[in-house]
Amino acid sequence: MNSFSFTLYIFAVLVLLQCLSSTGAATCHPDDEAGLLAFKAGITQDPSGMLSSWNKSTPCCSWKGVTCLNSDRVTILELVGYLKKPERSLSGTLSPSLAKLKHLNVISLGDHGNITGPFPKFLLQLPKLRYVDIGNNRLSGPLPSNIGVLSMLEEIFLEGNKFTGPIPNSISNLTRLFYLFFGGNLLTGTIPIGIANLTLLQNLNLGGNRLSGTIPDIFESMPLLKFIELSRNEFSGRLPPSIVSVAPTLLSLHLNQNNLSGTIPDYISRFNRLEKLDLSKNRFSGVVPKGFINLTNLNNLDLSHNLLTGQFPDLTTNTIEYLDLSYNQFQLETIPKWVTSLPSIFLLKLAKCGIKMNLDDWKPAEPLYFHYIDLSKNEISGNLERFLNQTWYLLELRVAGNKLRFDMGNLTFPRTLKTLDLSRNLVYGKVPATVNSLQRLNLSQNHLCGELPATKFPASAFAGNDCLCGSPLSPCKA
Numbered sequence: 150m151n152s153f154s155f156t157l158y159i160f161a162v163l164v165l166l167q168c169l170s171s172t173g174a175a176t177c178h179p180d181d182e183a184g185l186l187a188f189k190a191g192i193t194q195d196p197s198g199m200l201s202s203w204n205k206s207t208p209c210c211s212w213k214g215v216t217c218l219n220s221d222r223v224t225i226l227e228l229v230g231y232l233k234k235p236e237r238s239l240s241g242t243l244s245p246s247l248a249k250l251k252h253l254n255v256i257s258l259g260d261h262g263n264i265t266g267p268f269p270k271f272l273l274q275l276p277k278l279r280y281v282d283i284g285n286n287r288l289s290g291p292l293p294s295n296i297g298v299l300s301m302l303e304e305i306f307l308e309g310n311k312f313t314g315p316i317p318n319s320i321s322n323l324t325r326l327f328y329l330f331f332g333g334n335l336l337t338g339t340i341p342i343g344i345a346n347l348t349l350l351q352n353l354n355l356g357g358n359r360l361s362g363t364i365p366d367i368f369e370s371m372p373l374l375k376f377i378e379l380s381r382n383e384f385s386g387r388l389p390p391s392i393v394s395v396a397p398t399l400l401s402l403h404l405n406q407n408n409l410s411g412t413i414p415d416y417i418s419r420f421n422r423l424e425k426l427d428l429s430k431n432r433f434s435g436v437v438p439k440g441f442i443n444l445t446n447l448n449n450l451d452l453s454h455n456l457l458t459g460q461f462p463d464l465t466t467n468t469i470e471y472l473d474l475s476y477n478q479f480q481l482e483t484i485p486k487w488v489t490s491l492p493s494i495f496l497l498k499l500a501k502c503g504i505k506m507n508l509d510d511w512k513p514a515e516p517l518y519f520h521y522i523d524l525s526k527n528e529i530s531g532n533l534e535r536f537l538n539q540t541w542y543l544l545e546l547r548v549a550g551n552k553l554r555f556d557m558g559n560l561t562f563p564r565t566l567k568t569l570d571l572s573r574n575l576v577y578g579k580v581p582a583t584v585n586s587l588q589r590l591n592l593s594q595n596h597l598c599g600e601l602p603a604t605k606f607p608a609s610a611f612a613g614n615d616c617l618c619g620s621p622l623s624p625c626k627a
C-alpha cells in the first residue's frame with residue numbers, strides 16, 4: 150500500500166466510524182433533540198420539506214442539515230435557504246432552545262429572507278461557536294453588547310438584515326475572526342477603534358449601513374486583510390494613513406458612496422495586488438497620482454463622481470474590464486490610448502471627461518465585448534455607425550450631450566442593445582422603425598425630421614427636434 154492509498158484507507162475508516170457514530174448507534178443527546186425539535190416548532194413555513202426528516206423516529210444526528218462529529222452531540226447545524234426562491238426557504242423565528250446544543254461549532258441559517266425576530270441571543274450561550282451565518286434574513290433590533298463572549302468565532306455573517314444601533318465595542322474580543330460581514334443593515338455610530346485588535350481579519354464588510362465619522366486608523370495591525378467593503382455609509386474625512394499597511398495583501402477596496410475627501414495618496418502605488426478599487430461618489434480631489442501605473446492587477450476601477458482634476462496617468466495594465474472615470478473635472482482631450490487598447494473591457498464610462506475627439510478616429514482594440522458605454526457630456530463629433538457595427542454584446546450606449554452628426558436612418562443596432570441615449574447631439578434624418586427593438590430610447594434635442602414610426606416611447610424621447618411628427622408628437626400635416 151503506497152502512502153496515498155493508505156491515507157485513503159484511513160479516511161474510509163474514519164468515514165465508516167463517523168457513519169456508525171452518527172446514525173448506527175441511534176444515539177442523539179436528548180438535549181440536542183429537544184433543542185432541534187423546538188427550533189422546528191418555531192418554523193412556520195417549510196415549503197420544500199427541508200425539515201421533513203426531523204422526527205423522533207430517527208436519531209437527530211441523521212436529520213437533514215444536522216451533523217454530529219465524534220459523539221452524540223450536534224456540532225453543525227446547516228440549513229441554508231435560497232434568497233430568490235421562497236419555495237426553498239424557511240419562514241419563522243429562531244427558537245432560543247437552540248441554546249441546548251452546547252457543542253455547536255457551526256450554525257448556518259442564512260439566506261432564508263423570511264426568518265424574523267431580534268438578534269438570536271442564544272448564540273451567546275454557545276461559546277464553542279466558530280462559524281455563525283444568519284445573514285440575509287429579516288432579523289432586526291440591536292446587536293448584543295456582549296457579542297465579544299463568542300471568543301472562538303472565526304467567521305460571522307450578519308449581512309442583509311435590519312440590525313440597528315452601534316457595532317458593540319466588545320467586538321474587539323473576537324480576536325480569531327477572519328470574516329466579519331455586517332453589511333446591508335441599519336447600523337449607526339462609528340467603527341469601534343477596538344476592531345484594530347482583530348489581527349487575523351481577512352474580510353471586513355460593513356458596507357450599506359448608516360455608519361459615520363472618520364474611518365479609524367485601524368489597519369496597521371491587520372496584515373492579512375484582503376477585502377475592505379465600507380461603501381454606502383456616511384463616512385467622512387481622509388483615508389486613514391495606516392491603510393498603507395495592507396497594501397501588500399489587499400485585493401479589493403470599496404469606499405464608494407460616502408463623504409470622503411482629500412487627495413488620493415501617492416502610496417496607492419504600493420497596492421500592487423489590488424483588483425477592485427471603487428472610490429466613486431465621494432469628494433476626493435486633486436490629481437490622480439502617477440503611482441496608479443503600478444496597479445497592474447486592476448480589474449475594476451471606479452473613480453466616478455468625485456472632484457478629481459487634470460490628466461489621468463497612462464496606465465500600462467491590460468487587465469481592466471470595468472472603468473468608470475465619469476463626472477470629475479478631468480480634461481482627457483481624447484479617449485486615452487491605454488483605454489483604447491484594453492483587450493477585454495466590457496464597461497467604459499467617461500462621461501464629462503473633457504473629451505474632444507471625432508468618434509471615427511477611435512479604434513478600440515476589442516470593441517466586441519463592450520456591454521456598457523457612457524460618453525455623455527463631452528465634445529465628441531462624428532458618426533456612431535461604424536462603432537455600433539463592431540459591437541456584438543452592447544446593452545447600453547449613452548452619448549447624450551455631444552456633437553455627433555450622422556444620418557439616424559442608417560444606424561443598425563446590435564440585437565443586444567436595450568438602451569440608447571443620443572439626446573442633445575446633431576443627429577439628422579428619420580427615425581427608423583428598428584428603434585422598437587430597444588427598451589429605452591432618447592433622441593430629444595437633435596435635428597431629426599419626418600414621421601415617427603409607431604413606438605412605445607414617450608414624447609420626451611423625441612422632443613426638441615427639427616420637424617418630427619406623428620404619435621406621440623403632434624400629427625403630421627397631410
Ligand SMILES: *[C@@H]1O[C@H](CO)[C@@H](O)[C@H](O)[C@H]1NC(C)=O
Nearest residue numbers: 201202203204205206207212
Ligand atoms: C420520520 O422521518 C423518516 C426519515 O425521513 C421518515 O421515513 C418517516 O416517514 C418520518 N415519520 C414521520 C412520522 O414523519
Ligand SMILES: *[C@@H]1O[C@H](CO)[C@@H](O)[C@H](O)[C@H]1NC(C)=O
Nearest residue numbers: 193194235236239240241263
Ligand atoms: C414570510 O413569513 C410570513 C409569516 O410567516 C408568511 O405569511 C409569508 O408568506 C412568508 N413569505 C415568504 C416569501 O415565504
Ligand SMILES: *[C@@H]1O[C@H](CO)[C@@H](O)[C@H](O)[C@H]1NC(C)=O
Nearest residue numbers: 294295296297298299319322
Ligand atoms: C473581553 O475580554 C476581556 C479580557 O479578556 C474581558 O475582561 C471582557 O469581559 C470581555 N468582554 C466581553 C464582552 O466578552
Ligand SMILES: *[C@@H]1O[C@H](CO)[C@@H](O)[C@H](O)[C@H]1NC(C)=O
Nearest residue numbers: 319321322323324343345346
Ligand atoms: C486591544 O489591543 C490593545 C492594544 O493592542 C490592548 O491594550 C487591549 O487590551 C486589547 N483589547 C482587547 C479586548 O483585547
Ligand SMILES: *[C@@H]1O[C@H](CO)[C@@H](O)[C@H](O)[C@H]1NC(C)=O
Nearest residue numbers: 383385386407408409410432
Ligand atoms: C460632507 O463633508 C463636508 C465636509 O468635508 C460637509 O461640509 C458636508 O456637510 C458633508 N456632507 C454630508 C452629506 O454629510
Ligand SMILES: *[C@@H]1O[C@H](CO)[C@@H](O)[C@H](O)[C@H]1NC(C)=O
Nearest residue numbers: 415418419439440441442443
Ligand atoms: C512603482 O513601483 C516601483 C517598484 O515596485 C517603484 O520603484 C516605482 O517608484 C513605483 N512607481 C510609482 C510612480 O510610484
Ligand SMILES: *[C@@H]1O[C@H](CO)[C@@H](O)[C@H](O)[C@H]1NC(C)=O
Nearest residue numbers: 534535536537538539560561
Ligand atoms: C453596418 O452594418 C450594416 C449591416 O451589416 C451595413 O449595411 C453597413 O454598411 C455597415 N456600416 C458600416 C459603417 O460599417
Ligand SMILES: *[C@@H]1O[C@H](CO)[C@@H](O)[C@H](O)[C@H]1NC(C)=O
Nearest residue numbers: 555556557558559560578579
Ligand atoms: C446612409 O449611408 C449611405 C452610405 O454611406 C449614404 O449614401 C446615405 O446617404 C446614407 N443615408 C441614408 C438615409 O441611407
Ligand SMILES: *[C@@H]1O[C@H](CO)[C@@H](O)[C@H](O)[C@H]1NC(C)=O
Nearest residue numbers: 572573590591593607609610
Ligand atoms: C431625454 O433627455 C432629455 C434631456 O436630454 C430629458 O429631459 C428627457 O426627460 C429624456 N426623456 C426620456 C424618455 O428619457
